Amino acid sequence: MSKQRQAPVRQRGGFDLGRLLLEGRAFFALIAIIVIFSLLSPVYFTTNNFLTMSSHVAIFGLLSIGMLLVILTGGIDLSVGSTLGLAGVVAGFLMQGVTFDLFGVTLYPPVWVVVILTCGVGALIGAINGVLIAYFKVPAFVATLGLLYVARGVALLMTDGLTYNNLGGQPELGNTGFDWLGFNRLLGVPVGVWVLALVAIVTLLALARTPFGRWVYSTGGNARAAELSGVPVKRVQVSVYVLSGICAAIAGLVLSSQLTSAGPTAGTTYELTAIAGVVIGGAALTGGRGNVRGTLLGAFVIGFLSDGLVIIGVSSYWQTVFTGAVIVLAVLLNSIQYGGRRKRAAPASPSSPASAPPSTTDREPAAADGKSAGKPAVQH
């Protein structure tokens, strides 16, 4: 109680360090990570290392942005890691040329066709997820868990467990340029990072400035209310899974280009990293709260942290422990932030006690979870 009463007083002072740290926690965490690892290792704070780390982040970032859309609607997509793997394998398969026995010809699709077809595979997996969840009412966790297995299995079947190493294409077949998707650099920056930036900007715009964005937030905030307001809730749900699948497919293309090989086990457990990025970025798993900026920061926190641990030579077992601890801490801070949400509403309006007395008791401390934050305002 005493803490809640003090909060407004402190804020009236104009500066609230605790709140600032809480709201910008992902940013400050990133700064802290960079500072700490730079002190621990001389190679950490170098342009080259940042570029390498950024290209790792590009993969997590792409997955996290797709995941963000899903989580904003109150869902979850566990299939993105497998989709990434399958996308890489499909791209590798297409780069080897497709033989049609019936006609006795082998087609070598150019890279842009490979990209489109691969994204199509991601979209298809997302569409299956979305239809199962929106129309057949399969819980998102279960539907996407199923697709996690199916997609991985298909990838293994397609390759017999082997890896495609020859992705370069041949000039005479007109299918060169696959390196360009992630391996190459543009203006000194890995192409993967540019791809991430582009996807991030488009998503940012879509969420903030289009009806679709508003639909996504309202579906996650309260699907029933959204539906009654004319939001095509089911179509929105299908769309976010499709977009998440496409993001995973793009990540798969970038990753296999970076590695210049496409293996069927690529991206295993990446779905969890993607969820972690979204959560560290401040999104609520219950839906309706979160944004692209936070999610990007989350992806950078995870990427820079794990690469830093590698650079200073911490064992991979400890890396797992650290990553887990960061995720739990992030969720903990999220619940503190959303729990405190209603209390902040009060001092935001110094003039309001006089102008709106009926709402005074609504400003009582609410239950500490974000979901019920709106509820206690029902007055009796």
Next chain:
Amino acid sequence: MASRSTPHARHAVVEPTAAGAHANGAGHHDEAIVLSARDVAKSFGSVQALKTVNFDVYRGQVTTLFGENGAGKSTLMKILSGVIQPTDGEILLEGEPVRFASTTDAQRLGISIIHQELSLAPNLSVRDNIFMGREIKGPTGIDYAEEARQTRALMEELDEPIDPLTPVEDLRLGQQQIVEIARALSVDSRILIMDEPTSALSASEVEVLFRVIRDLKSRGVSIVYISHHLEEALTITDHAVVLRDGVMTAYARRAEIDLEWIVRNMVGENFDLGSPPAGYALGEVALSIEDLSVADSSVSERSVVDHLSLEVRAGEIVCLYGLMGAGRTELLECVAGRVPSSGGQVRLEGEDVSHLSIAERIEKGLVLVPEDRQRDGLVQTMSVGENLSLASIKAFTKGLLTSGRRERGVVEESIANVHIKTDGPRAEIGSLSGGNQQKVVIGKMLATHPRVVLLDEPSRGIDIGAKAEVFKLLAEGAASQGLAVIFSTSEVGECLSIAHRIVVMSRGRIAAEFGADISKEQIMAASGEAVVA
């Protein structure tokens, strides 16, 4: 703890001695004060929610807290039950000052609270709910037999012989409430705080509840009662405490007061819910419901709406009255496209809209303001402005992108049109009072410029001032824009306000239709409701 407060023990101690004593010396014992509030005040930061409240709760009597939304009833209730602590003043329990650190603290001293939203675990049985958290332990774990025995005894005392092993989710809401009461009794509660206990009950369930309350009174349990149903509360209460803007405006015995006195003290003036707008001719038929049926979601051969036909003209206001389960909500949700029909048609200005989606019907001008604004009306994670503009995004979208400037226009117009008291469009939806939240839901749908507005219980859980404002808004819309309005209500007093026509629904059919000059008794009789004096 468990052994001391078992109903068995209470039974043994209280019944033989106290039952006789209470019956004999009723007059004497009635005057015993069990709980008093002395200059109780509460502030949150700089906001004073409650100022100098003084009243007494007598043994075996009902004390009702009256007040509009935001008057401080909930705050007071939370103080009495130990959820929050007063910033000033004190609570006396049997003359001794007490300070509850928590609800468990209050419960230990015999004060229990039954919240509007019941706190039972629906998947567990009645027995397990009653003994949740204080299971009776035997030599081999939980002594289920003893728990069941005590549960049975409790339920019998309350005249509701439910089998202790019935899952709570299989019980009707009224029965669930009685399970909550049984739980409170099983911890030896002397004071029971009931927050809006009748808000979701049917008339017959209310009767059962009131019988239980009378029974509790006769056993010396004191009740602190909170309700929006003024008339109903008056039939059960012995004392009335009226709050307005955090100040106690009146405190009196039942014998000295009437409904008008309460309303006057609650709102500070005489209140009237308006009259049907007049002075214009009704337009063409705007909404025509033809032979509409809706199948029961659980028993498909039964219909919750049964071959119902109804026409509403432009500018006309129709009140849909009926008991709970009469099919009002299903009818309105079906017309709005939320629930599929099993037969019949819905025509909007002559055009068949039966096969359109909710979004398409909104576009054509047919909108629904749902009954439960928390569950179906508001997106709690969005601001006031985003909620208001949610149904009319198209109005401020140009090409692919939305225009912030034009959205602000839509939102500000809505805030002004429906008179929402808010700090601005960016305020959190949770910062508004119930009445203002309801206005946001209504404003959101009106912003789509509809031709027909359906409102399911628009006055539910909002105070009388906001109620009057909502009705005024609808009357203005009908008179000036030719809106066709259907609103449903379960408070007969509201039928006789702005409606041109009153349609009484019962078991999925129209039982009767009246003009505005009908009496309350006739409406209630047509709905199949017993006329309570």
